[in-house]
Amino acid sequence: MSWKDIPKVELHLHHEGAAPPAFIRGLAQERDVNLTGVFDDNGNYLFGDFAQFLRVYEAATAVLKSPDDYRRLTLAVLEESAKHGVVYTESFISPDFCGGGDLGAWREYLHAIREAADEAERTMGITLRGIVTCIRHFGPDRAKPIALCAAETAGDWIVGFGMGGDETMGAQGDFAYSFDLAREAGLRLTTHAGEWGGAKSIWQAVRDLKVERVGHGIQAIDDLALVDYLAEHEIVLEVCPGSNVALGAVPSFKAHPIAKLRERGVRVTVSTDDPPFFRTTMTREFDELERTFGWGEAEFRELAQTSLDAAFCDADTRDRIAKQLEQT
Structure with missing residues (x-):
């Protein structure tokens, strides 16, 4: 094995x-x-x-200018992920890029993306769910119609709301209105923090936005009280080691804090972020973790289970993916 x-x-x-x-x-x-x-x-x-x-x-x-462009994009992305053994993925999708934040246009884009996702599930065995994201450097006012798009299409496919973009712009709490709107619609929450904004940005994320997952979050290692808080409250980190190394957030895989965070009880997961930009894949991520930290089958099975437990999908989808994990 x-x-x-x-x-x-x-x-x-x-x-x-x-x-x-x-x-x-x-x-x-x-x-x-x-x-x-x-x-x-x-x-x-x-x-x-x-x-x-x-x-x-x-x-x-x-x-990317039309719903059909996103249909084609979705198939291309899922085909690549499936090649590397991914059976379930959550993708950040922004109405800013899919219709300019207009709800009617967003629905058309979303329909095209879901159509492609359904085809990929039938033909490739990979399941996709969407997390609507606002863009931090577009500002908090721009985030409000994006959160409304998320709230109006929340359900069994759009399962979460989050924020990407430039972490150095503003503070997490500036976007509290949009996150509250999404939460009230039943969406689960994540945000990028602690890749560039320091440990303080993670504190802001969990206290001001009340997220249950944090994108990246690696700078938590600089504040051990925060590390212990994340572990105690079971806040999950969406760690992207290859991305962090490629962008210079950490100098190398060897210097990456993922193993230390895990050893202190933080629930870590592994993802690729923007894989072709960083010339990575899930295969490469796992290969580097094996080579650098000596992780083996036990660690990677734990990683898969932690990731599935932290997924924002509904219970039926989670049970179906769990059976796929158990079959190997």
């Missing part, structure tokens, strides 16, 4: 950020869109730091 045989559960995946470069280049050629500066000579996404990554991300995303 190898960890390669263990089905994987991924909780932190940006829908557009998972777009294969060839897919984006193909769309750009269809529309005669100039993407100079987005790709290197080998056809990979090109960026040097986090700020440039955000600019390249938004430039690449700009070629």
Whole structure:
């Protein structure tokens, strides 16, 4: 038995950020869109730091202009994930990019995404659920219509609400209105914190937004009282080691705090974030964890179960995925 045989559960995946470069280049050629500066000579996404990554991300995303583009994108993303043993994934999807925050347009995009997800589940054996996200650097006022889009489409498929974007802009609490709106609609909550904003941004996330999961969260290691708080309150970290290394949030896998956090009782999960940008896959993430920390079958089975326990899906979906995990 190898960890390669263990089905994987991924909780932190940006829908557009998972777009294969060839897919984006193909769309750009269809529309005669100039993407100079987005790709290197080998056809990979090109960026040097986090700020440039955000600019390249938004430039690449700009070629996605219709619900059918998102249908095609969804199939391409899920096909890639399924190749690496992912059986369940939650993807961050923003109405900012899917209809400009207009509820009617968002419904059309969502229908196209769900149609593709249903096809992928039938043909590839991978289940997708959506987490609506507002964009932090677009500001708290812009987040309010996004939260409304989330609330109006909450249910068995849109299962959560969260926030991505530039962590250095504003404070988590600035977005409390939008998170309260989503919570009242029955959505479960996550937010990016503690990749760039320090341990204080994680405290803000859990106290001001009352999230049950934190995207990244690795800077918690700088505040052991926070580490103990996360462990005691079973707040789950959506850790993306390859992303953290690629962007320079940590210098190497060896320096990554995921193992220390886990040893102190924090519930950690592993995801790829924006995999083609960081030239990673779930296979590569697991391979690096095995090589760096000596994790084996027991650790990866625990990781899969922790991830499934933390998933925002309904009980029926969770039970079905649990049976897939038990079959290996």
